[in-house]
Amino acid sequence: MKLIFWKMQGLGNDFVVINSLEQKFSLTALQIKKIADRHFGVGCDQLLVLEKARNTTEDFFYRIFNADGCEVGQCGNGARCMGLFICKQNLFPHKKIKLGTLSACVTVNVEEKNNIEVEMGSPVFLPEKIPFLPEKAKNNNIKTSMGELTFFALSMGNPHAVIIVPDVSVIDVDKVGKEVSLHPAFPEQANVIFMELFNPRWVKCRIYERGTAETLACGSGACAAVVAGMQTSLLNGQVLVTLPGGNLEVKWEGGTVYLKGPAEKIFEGIIDDLESFVHIK
Structure with a gap:
């Protein structure tokens, strides 16, 4: 065939x-x-x-x-x-x-x-809908090989954990991303986004995708990163997301998330x- x-x-x-x-x-x-x-x-x-x-x-x-x-x-x-x-x-x-x-x-x-x-539709924050088990990660903290990391959990149709770091270039994304993705707090695993903030409208991300590894780009992950940044008042307006493979534009005003790219x-x-x-x- x-x-x-x-x-x-x-x-x-x-x-x-x-x-x-x-x-x-x-x-x-x-x-x-x-x-x-x-x-x-x-x-x-x-x-x-x-x-x-x-x-x-x-x-x-x-x-x-x-x-x-x-x-x-x-x-x-x-x-x-x-x-x-x-x-x-x-x-x-x-x-x-x-x-x-x-x-x-x-x-x-x-x-x-x-x-x-x-x-892309609206982000989901309810733990049972992500799914995410907050009792397994007190105060949204997870111990990893690079120390204890704080994350923001949400779903963009699949589970995401967003972690803000000073410099994404020094992260062992495959190793640490896998540790977070496989944590018991995420019963269906999660895409893990490491986000570096440049200004309120520009971030740089590296992303570990569950079932794959680090990828050059992840659209839903870029959306999750921007939503997490806006929820914590670190980002606003239309945000440029720089990924290893290039740039995406993400806009969120509280309803559906808009993603634009090639x-x-x-x-x-x-x-x-x-x-x-x-x-x-």
Whole structure:
């Protein structure tokens, strides 16, 4: 069985994008891990699957799988890439597209290729909805290999822990991020954002994504960082978020969070024999 896919990226956060509307297939978590493998597969941070809408409030539904094969609820960079994918494939007559995910419905506006806007929905602070267990982390503090760290917990469709640091360049993101992500306070793990403040409208972030590792960019993580900064009165207005892969713009005025940034198609590809490919050891 052949599997047609697109390789796409948003600020270096890269995706394998598959259209299930035009080809029928099923993938196990192990198979997704193989496709995501950068040495023996195609290589990606996440795999995205486009499906038909599941209700009348959305135009399409899409599924998001991390490189470890686990399905997650939200991905800001993935939403921009999926919006561009739909437009380039001429699958929808409008530039404004409502995309359903496991956790929410986001609206993508693909007016400009290099400046795609996503309405990410409202942040969630209730611990049981994140989910976050505050009794496991007194005063939102966690002991790590770099000492005790204070974090801000919230959900942007998936759990996030935002940690303000003086200098993100000296952080061992994979090591410390994994320690925080796997802490018992986060029963479903969490994306961990290390944020350095330059001024009220400019921050620099490095992000550990659960099920992956540090990535060059994370859209939902950038949104979580800005929301946390505004909740603590450290940020205001439209904020420029500088990530290893480039810049994103985030705006939040108390309701939905707006995320703006680029997306790009890299190439189209075909896995000639899906069953043989994913079973190679």
